[in-house]
Amino acid sequence: MDLNGKSILITGGTGSLGKALVRRIFSESPNVKRLVIFSRDEQKQFQMAQEYSVSKYPSIRFFIGDVRDKERLIRAMSGIDYVIHAAAMKHVPIAEYNPDECVKTNIGGAQNVIDACLQTGVQRVVALSTDKACAPINLYGATKLASDKLFIAANNIKGSNPIRFSVVRxxxxxxxxxxxxxxxxxxxxxxxxxxxxxxxxxxNISLKGGVEMVMHALEHAWGGELFVPKIPSYRITDVAKAVAPNCEQKVVGIRPGEKVHEEMITSSDSFNTYDLGKYFVILPTITTWSLEQFTKEHAAVKVPIGFAYNSGTNSDWETEESLRRLIIEHLDPDFQP
Structure with a gap:
C-alpha cells in the first residue's frame, strides 16, 4: 500500500507489531508525510528513537500519551489520515488480577480513540484484535471483544463523515x-x-503476516469488517521440542483465564462470515453499504452455517521442522536447537 504523502498514527507504536509496521512503512513509503508513535512508555520511546532518529527519519514523531486520555489523543491526531490502534493491556494473568485497569485501557481507551478519530480528519482506522476476543473466557478477551464491537459500531454513528473503521483479529x-x-x-x-x-x-502468525493484514484492511476495508487470517496452528509440545528437544517438559497447569484451544470464528459467527481467499471476514449485521456489491467485488463466498475456526481442529499445522525454520527466518538467524 502506498502511504507516501500520508500521515499515520500508531497507538502502542513501541510494541512488537508497532515497530514492524514502522519498518514496513518506511521501507515501502519512504516519503510518508508523518508517522506518529503514540504510547505511554517513555523508555521504549527513547530506545526506539535511537533506531529511528529524526535526523534519519524526518517524518517520525514520538508522542507520549495514554489512550485513556482523549484530549491527548485529539491533539496527537491533528492532521492524521490513518490510525492503527495497537495499544492494549494484553497479559491474561495481569488483566485477571487488575480488571479495572484492563477495562479502562482496552474498552475506555478504544472509545477514546474512536471519539478522537471522529473529531479530527482521520480517514481510516484499523484496530487490532485477538483470538481471545472470540468466545472469551478471560477478562482480556472480554475487553477486546467489547473493543471490537465499539470499532465496528462506530461506522453507524459517523454520519456524513467518510471515515472507515475496521478490525483485524x-x-x-x-x-x-x-x-x-x-x-x-x-x-x-x-x-x-x-x-x-x-x-x-x-x-500462529508472523509479525510480517500481521503487518500485511493491517495494510490489507487499511487499503481494502469498506468499514465494519472484522478480518481473520487463514493461518496454521501449533501444539505447545511441538514448540518446546522445536526450541529445546533435550529439555524436560514439566506440566504446570493452565493459568487463570487460559483456554486449551483458541478460536477466531465461532459457529454463531458463521451466519455473517465470508471467505475472501486469503482471509475470512466477519461482517456486521448492519452495514452502511450494499452487501451484494461487497460480495461481488471481493468474490466473497459465504461459509457453511455452523462453520467454526478453532486452533485445535485447524487443518493447517506447524511441525517441529517448520517452527525451527520460522525461528531462524523471523527471530534468530543463528538459532540452534
Missing amino acids: YGNVMGSNGSVIPFFMDKRKEGVLPITDPNMTRF
Whole structure:
C-alpha cells in the first residue's frame, strides 16, 4: 500500500507489531508525510528513537500519551489520515488480577480513540484484535471483544463523515513481547520448559503476516469488517521440542483465564462470515453499504452455517521442522536447537 504523502498514527507504536509496521512503512513509503508513535512508555520511546532518529527519519514523531486520555489523543491526531490502534493491556494473568485497569485501557481507551478519530480528519482506522476476543473466557478477551464491537459500531454513528473503521483479529504473533517462543528460548538454559497443558494449541502468525493484514484492511476495508487470517496452528509440545528437544517438559497447569484451544470464528459467527481467499471476514449485521456489491467485488463466498475456526481442529499445522525454520527466518538467524 502506498502511504507516501500520508500521515499515520500508531497507538502502542513501541510494541512488537508497532515497530514492524514502522519498518514496513518506511521501507515501502519512504516519503510518508508523518508517522506518529503514540504510547505511554517513555523508555521504549527513547530506545526506539535511537533506531529511528529524526535526523534519519524526518517524518517520525514520538508522542507520549495514554489512550485513556482523549484530549491527548485529539491533539496527537491533528492532521492524521490513518490510525492503527495497537495499544492494549494484553497479559491474561495481569488483566485477571487488575480488571479495572484492563477495562479502562482496552474498552475506555478504544472509545477514546474512536471519539478522537471522529473529531479530527482521520480517514481510516484499523484496530487490532485477538483470538481471545472470540468466545472469551478471560477478562482480556472480554475487553477486546467489547473493543471490537465499539470499532465496528462506530461506522453507524459517523454520519456524513467518510471515515472507515475496521478490525483485524489474529492469533499469537510469533516472537512478540511475552510470547511463548522467546520465553522458551530464554528458559531452555535451565533445562526445564514449563508446559501449561500438553494438549494446548494456538494459532500462529508472523509479525510480517500481521503487518500485511493491517495494510490489507487499511487499503481494502469498506468499514465494519472484522478480518481473520487463514493461518496454521501449533501444539505447545511441538514448540518446546522445536526450541529445546533435550529439555524436560514439566506440566504446570493452565493459568487463570487460559483456554486449551483458541478460536477466531465461532459457529454463531458463521451466519455473517465470508471467505475472501486469503482471509475470512466477519461482517456486521448492519452495514452502511450494499452487501451484494461487497460480495461481488471481493468474490466473497459465504461459509457453511455452523462453520467454526478453532486452533485445535485447524487443518493447517506447524511441525517441529517448520517452527525451527520460522525461528531462524523471523527471530534468530543463528538459532540452534
